[in-house]
Amino acid sequence: xxxxxxxxxxxxxxxxxxxxxxxxxxxxxxxxxxxxxxxxxxxxxxxxxxxxxxxxxxxxxxxxxxxxxxxxxxxxxxxxxxxxxxxxxxxxxxxxxxxxxxxxxxxxxxxxxxxxxxxxxxxxxxxxxxxxxxxxxxxxxxxxxxxxxxxxx
Amino acid sequence: xxxxxxxxxxxxxxxxxxxxxxxxxxxxxxxxxxxxxxxxxxxxxxxxxxxxxxxxxxxxxxxxxxxxxxxxxxxxxxxxxxxxxxxxxxxxxxxxxxxxxxxxxxxxxxxxxxxxxxxxxxxxxxxxxxxxxxxxxxxxxxxxxxxxxxxxxxxxxxxxxxxxxxxxxxxxxxxxxxxxxxxxxxxxxxxxxxxxxxxxxxxxxxxxxxxxxxxxxxxxxxxxxxxxxxxxxxxxxxxxxxxxxxxxxxxxxxxxx
Numbered sequence: 363x364x365x366x367x368x369x370x371x372x373x374x375x376x377x378x379x380x381x382x383x384x385x386x387x388x389x390x391x392x393x394x395x396x397x398x399x400x401x402x403x404x405x406x407x408x409x410x411x412x413x414x415x416x417x418x419x420x421x422x423x424x425x426x427x428x429x430x431x432x433x434x435x436x437x438x439x440x441x442x443x444x445x446x447x448x449x450x451x452x453x454x455x456x457x458x459x460x461x462x463x464x465x466x467x468x469x470x471x472x473x474x475x476x477x478x479x480x481x482x483x484x485x486x487x488x489x490x491x492x493x494x495x496x497x498x499x500x501x502x503x504x505x506x507x508x509x510x511x512x513x514x515x
Numbered sequence: 516x517x518x519x520x521x522x523x524x525x526x527x528x529x530x531x532x533x534x535x536x537x538x539x540x541x542x543x544x545x546x547x548x549x550x551x552x553x554x555x556x557x558x559x560x561x562x563x564x565x566x567x568x569x570x571x572x573x574x575x576x577x578x579x580x581x582x583x584x585x586x587x588x589x590x591x592x593x594x595x596x597x598x599x600x601x602x603x604x605x606x607x608x609x610x611x612x613x614x615x616x617x618x619x620x621x622x623x624x625x626x627x628x629x630x631x632x633x634x635x636x637x638x639x640x641x642x643x644x645x646x647x648x649x650x651x652x653x654x655x656x657x658x659x660x661x662x663x664x665x666x667x668x669x670x671x672x673x674x675x676x677x678x679x680x681x682x683x684x685x686x687x688x689x690x691x692x693x694x695x696x697x698x699x700x701x702x703x704x705x706x707x708x709x710x711x712x713x714x715x716x717x718x719x720x721x722x723x724x725x726x727x728x729x730x731x732x733x734x735x736x737x738x739x740x741x742x743x744x745x746x747x748x749x750x751x752x753x754x755x756x757x758x759x760x761x762x763x764x765x766x767x768x769x770x771x772x
Contacts, residue, residue: 405616406615406616407609407615407618407724407725407726409606409724409726410605410606411605411606412605415605471606472608472609473604473607473608473609473663473665474604474608474665509615510606510609510615510726511609511614511615512609512610512611512613512614512615513608513610513661513663515661
């Protein structure tokens with residue numbers, strides 16, 4: 363049984379790889395040109411999520427390798443009332459990170475994971491280090507809406 | 516150098532001629548062809564895309580054999596693990612053979628569930644008809660063939676109860692589903708009658724959201740994720756193998772957990 367299953371499973375992976383490669387719109391496509399973040403977010407069925415449930419979650423790059431960009435540290439409202447997710451960004455093995463504030467509309471939820479789809483790592487590196495002055499923390503029990511995507515892998 | 520094992524008097528070469536047909540059939544039919552197939556299987560595990568048809572059919576035969584063994588091993592009374600409601604992931608994880616932007620929401624007011632095949636009552640069901648049936652809740656793990664999983668909380672009508680209500684032939688082999696997103700699916704009757712197989716209407720206590728199959732989807736704890744069609748529009752009870760979307764692309768049909 364075991365010896366029969368091995369080629370079978372490997373064969374299945376080969377089939378699956380071929381099938382997934384056909385996907386026209388992988389999970390992390392940035393918004394089409396000329397479309398605002400909010401407009402593209404609306405097309406991705408924003409779902410209610412509790413702010414406290416987002417804290418500590420991994421933030422990934424929307425590519426097949428799903429590199430970890432950072433972790434969610436806090437959720438704030440900026441001076442304009444826009445909800446921003448503060449991510450401990452960059453660094454190496456968790457050291458040398460710095461907080462940056464990313465608009466929630468630039469992100470998608472994929473189950474437990476979060477991806478930044480509307481900004482490249484290069485753009486994120488140029489973000490200023492987050493400063494809490496002028497922002498207010500969004501309480502843990504607040505329900506915010508975050509859009510969805512299918513897994514990038 | 517002459518081998519020390521070579522006999523002084525070699526056998527008469529004509530002995531080969533006498534048995535030529537037998538030797539040829541041995542070599543061709545049993546040894547060489549068997550060896551070639553094995554070799555080809557090994558090559559396929561290296562993910563060679565240009566696989567010969569013979570290898571593909573060999574793999575599908577192994578897959579069908581696996582399906583049969585899984586069906587034999589399936590215990591209709593064994594329950595999958597359940598979890599506390601506090602572990603429910605909200606919202607659940609979206610997945611489909613297309614991205615979420617291509618989801619076409621279904622109108623729950625005009626939606627009807629068609630019933631066909633080996634059933635006594637082929638009347639179509641409305642959402643409120645289904646909501647009026649006894650409901651069951653379960654917190655179970657959704658396990659995807661891709662390797663990820665999450666814990667979700669589902670409420671709905673046990674498929675067994677529904678099949679009994681419509682007077683389905685419970686000795687039939689298959690329960691097949693058609694969906695609004697053209698994702699046909701089917702499961703074996705034993706799994707359809709399992710107590711952790713639901714026609715799910717709610718997630719985490721709330722009405723199913725559009726991307727997760729509103730108004731109704733299948734949720735079963737005894738199958739991999741791709742055996743849980745969303746936006747179900749029709750159910751058929753049949754003895755004719757119905758297949759499914761991924762199954763027609765080579766995925767195993769039984770896909771039990």
